[in-house]
Amino acid sequence: MLAIVTAFRSRRLAKDWDYHVWLLQRTLDSMLAQTNDAFVVAVVCHEIPTILHLENPRVHFLPVDFPPPQRDNDDMCADKVLKLSVGAEWAISKGCDYVMYTDADDLVSRRISEFVAVHGGANGWYTPSEFFHAYDSRWLVKHFQPPMKSGPVVIVKSNLLKFATVPFTDIWLELILEAGERKYAELLAGRRRRTNTLAAVGHTLYQRLMKAQGYPLEPLPFPGYVVINHADSTSQVSGGLGSAILEKSAAPRTLRSRLNRLKRIGLRLPSVRPLTHAVRSEFTIPAPGIIPRAYKNRGSLFARI
Numbered sequence: 001m002l003a004i005v006t007a008f009r010s011r012r013l014a015k016d017w018d019y020h021v022w023l024l025q026r027t028l029d030s031m032l033a034q035t036n037d038a039f040v041v042a043v044v045c046h047e048i049p050t051i052l053h054l055e056n057p058r059v060h061f062l063p064v065d066f067p068p069p070q071r072d073n074d075d076m077c078a079d080k081v082l083k084l085s086v087g088a089e090w091a092i093s094k095g096c097d098y099v100m101y102t103d104a105d106d107l108v109s110r111r112i113s114e115f116v117a118v119h120g121g122a123n124g125w126y127t128p129s130e131f132f133h134a135y136d137s138r139w140l141v142k143h144f145q146p147p148m149k150s151g152p153v154v155i156v157k158s159n160l161l162k163f164a165t166v167p168f169t170d171i172w173l174e175l176i177l178e179a180g181e182r183k184y185a186e187l188l189a190g191r192r193r194r195t196n197t198l199a200a201v202g203h204t205l206y207q208r209l210m211k212a213q214g215y216p217l218e219p220l221p222f223p224g225y226v227v228i229n230h231a232d233s234t235s236q237v238s239g240g241l242g243s244a245i246l247e248k249s250a251a252p253r254t255l256r257s258r259l260n261r262l263k264r265i266g267l268r269l270p271s272v273r274p275l276t277h278a279v280r281s282e283f284t285i286p287a288p289g290i291i292p293r294a295y296k297n298r299g300s301l302f303a304r305i
Helices: 017-034 074-091 112-118 171-178 182-190 195-200 205-214 244-250 256-269 277-285
Strands: 002-007 039-045 059-063 100-102 122-125 129-133 139-144 154-157 225-228 273-275
Touching: 002 074, 002 112, 017 039, 039 074, 059 139, 074 100, 074 182, 074 195, 100 112, 122 205, 139 256, 154 205, 171 182, 171 195, 171 205, 195 205, 256 273
Parallel strands: 002 039, 002 100, 039 059, 129 225
Antiparallel strands: 100 154, 122 154, 129 139, 139 273
């Protein structure tokens, strides 16, 4: 059994709560479209939203009792880690064989549960490639991660997941500090909560941590998810971990910066591909005609370039 675990943002942190609930609905639609039934979904949250799948027996909302973070990138990432940790412990208690982490605003491939069921026994899988998409666009950008990097989706055998309590030590913390994320590590420790170490290192370090622990991950042989670009994603919140995109966009626009952006977009153009019916079906991407007008044009296909 696969547990798909995601962390949902608190109402206090959302610029538009209804929009985030709508994004979560799209994410759940993609999760529930799996071609193999051996899966459950855990949504860890502060407030349980009013949503279509609230009564679905496969979807479990797990409310937390710790306070929401500040609207600061590092603190929001620490909050997300603690929620994923709660979801992982819940999955283990329910006897799930594998745990998958993903974001609450992205879409997942309907093939994942079947792939895990067929290939059970592996340590797990990281995601070497991904799609970027903005709702209401008819295009996708395919992106390949650099060596030893991973996208935000990871699938790991549940008995390989490790947990830590303060004072934090061990190689997972060393990796975080080596990446220059001391403030984030201190915020996480300050929460004084039991923490899953894989969730804590974040997707850029998934492979390195599992390899260092003697359980290397395999590459998922197909793009497992679609990153949805929108203006209120965590990567667009200032404050540290992962917020370089916002800091870059907030910098004064010079002729050089504009030319460099055009150059980056030009390099990505060969990776742009039409949103076909097959891809739309695999990731349960809503057709433009059913997207509410208020939610159109909220993201750019090249927002993270």
